[in-house]
Amino acid sequence: MAFGSINSYPNNPRVFKCQAVANLNGLTLEDAEFTMGVTNTTPEYLSKFPMGKTPTFSSADGLHLFESNAIAQYIAENGPAKDQLLGSTPAQRASIQQWVQMSEGEITSHAVTCFLPRVGIVPFNQATEDRAIASLERALGALERHLPGRTWLASEEKLSLADIAVASGLVWGFNLVLDQEICAKYPGVISWFHKVTESEGVKEAFGETKFVEKRQPPQ
Numbered sequence: 001m002a003f004g005s006i007n008s009y010p011n012n013p014r015v016f017k018c019q020a021v022a023n024l025n026g027l028t029l030e031d032a033e034f035t036m037g038v039t040n041t042t043p044e045y046l047s048k049f050p051m052g053k054t055p056t057f058s059s060a061d062g063l064h065l066f067e068s069n070a071i072a073q074y075i076a077e078n079g080p081a082k083d084q085l086l087g088s089t090p091a092q093r094a095s096i097q098q099w100v101q102m103s104e105g106e107i108t109s110h111a112v113t114c115f116l117p118r119v120g121i122v123p124f125n126q127a128t129e130d131r132a133i134a135s136l137e138r139a140l141g142a143l144e145r146h147l148p149g150r151t152w153l154a155s156e157e158k159l160s161l162a163d164i165a166v167a168s169g170l171v172w173g174f175n176l177v178l179d180q181e182i183c184a185k186y187p188g189v190i191s192w193f194h195k196v197t198e199s200e201g202v203k204e205a206f207g208e209t210k211f212v213e214k215r216q217p218p219q
C-alpha cells in the first residue's frame with residue numbers, strides 16, 4: 001500500500017525532494033490526479049490545502065500537508081533512514097533544518113523567478129531576472145565556502161535532507177540560468193551536486209539534471 005499521494009504537475013523539483021526521501025525510507029508515493037489551475041482551485045482541494053498550491057500530500061491514514069519541506073520531513077520521519085535524513089541530536093537536526101530552510105528562501109524562490117517567465121506565467125523582466133541570478137549566486141557562494149573539507153552539507157558521514165533539499169532547489173537554476181560561465185565559479189558546488197543526485201534513492205527521483213550551456217531570455 002502506498003504511504004500517501006502527491007498532487008503536482010510533472011517534473012516538479014519540490015516533488016523530486018519528497019520522492020528521494022521516500023525512496024531512502026522504502027516508501028511508495030502515488031501521483032494523485034492533478035491538473036494545475038483546475039484541481040488546486042476546487043473547494044475540495046482548498047478545504048485540505050488552503051493555500052491552493054502544489055505540491056501537496058495526503059497520507060494513507062488521512063493527514064493532509066502543504067509546503068514541500070514539511071511533506072519531505074514527514075516522509076523522512078516515517079522510515080529507517082529517519083536519523084540519517086533528519087539527524088539524531090538537536091545540533092544535527094538544527095543544522096539540517098538550517099539548510100532545508102535556506103533551500104526554499106535563498107534558492108528555490110529565486111529559481112522560480114527565472115522559471116515562471118519561461119513557462120509563460122509572468123512576463124519576462126531582465127532586471128528581475130538579474131536580481132534573481134545575483135541571489136542564486138550568493139547562495140552558490142555560501143555553499144562553495146561551506147563545502148571544502150566536507151562531503152555532505154550538514155552531517156559528516158551521510159547525505160541528509162539538507163543535501164536533498166538544497167539540490168532540489170538548484171535544479172531549475174541549473175536547467176535555466178546558472179550556465180557554464182556561472183557554474184565554472186563554483187566547482188565545489190557542482191561536484192557536490194553530482195554526488196547528491198547520483199546517490200542511491202536520489203538519482204531515481206531526480207533523473208538526469210540538464211545544465212544550460214548559455215542562459216537566454218525566454219523566446
Ligand SMILES: N[C@@H](CCC(=O)N[C@@H](CS)C(=O)NCC(=O)O)C(=O)O
Nearest residue numbers: 014052053054055066067068069104
Ligand atoms: N513553499 C511552497 C511553494 C509552493 C508553490 O509556490 N507552488 C507553486 C508551483 S511551483 C504553486 O502552486 N503556484 C500556484 C499559485 O501560486 O497559485 C512549497 O515548498 O511547497
